[in-house]
Each structure stands twice: as structure tokens, then as C-alpha cells.
Amino acid sequence: MNPWVRWTLCCVYTGLVTVLSLLPSGALDKVSVPIPGIDKVAHFAMYAVYALLLAWTARAPGHRGRWILIILYCTTYGLLMECLQPLLNPGDRQFSIADMGANALGACTTWLAGSLKAVTCHCQSRDS
Secondary structure, three states: OOHHHHHHHHHHHHHHHHHHHHOOHHHHHHHOOOOOOHHHHHHHHHHHHHHHHHHHHOOOOOOOOHHHHHHHHHHHHHHHHHHHHHHHOOOOOOOOHHHHHHHHHHHHHHHHHHHHHHHHHHHHHHHO
16 A cells, blocks of 8 residues: 555544544543443553554564554653643543553554564464
8 A cells, every 4th residue: 555545544543543532521422331441441442553553554674673663652642642631621631540551551462463463474484
């Protein structure tokens, strides 16, 4: 796929993450799900997809350090969003270490899944 298309999709997703992270808490009341902890699941999933999309967008053959940069970027971006929430929505949104943890865990899980896939593919090709 054309690199411009990948970067465009990545930028659109970044915008989506930003908007969802900085909306006032009542903005999504109509789509809220009454399941305990669903907020953390949403953070985890959002940043797992974000890390996957960044890896797909910034793929560079032989660039082993890319995952470290992607995880650092996702974690730092999640920190930035958490810091901006109380500034842009005072009294409504607050900084949450648990949300940051879910964001980082989502990005790390994507890396782990990719690493396991690479090891599995390597082992299968050796056995053939």
C-alpha cells in the first residue's frame, strides 16, 4: 500500500484518539456501556490498535528498534492526553495513572503479539 495512504490513516487515527481522549466526560453518555472496567478495556484496545497502526505505517526492513520507539511514543502520547484532560476540561476530566497503564499495556501487548508471531513463523520455516 502507498506510504501516503498509511500515513494518512495513521494521522486520522491519531486525531480520533486525541478527540476521544479530550472530550468532556458526558459527551459519550449515549454510547456508555454499564460494564465495570470497560473504560480501561477501551484504553487498552485504543492503544493496541494505535501501536499496530504505527508499526504498519513506519515499517522499515531491519529496523529492530522501531518497537521501542512505538511503545515509547504511545506511552508518551497517552501521558500527554492524561495531562491535557484536566487542563481542557477542569472539574470534569482528571489525570489517571490507571488509564496510562492501560494505554502502555495495550501498546506492549501489540509488540508481544508481533514478537510471538515472528518467533512462530521463524520456527515453522526452520522446521520445513
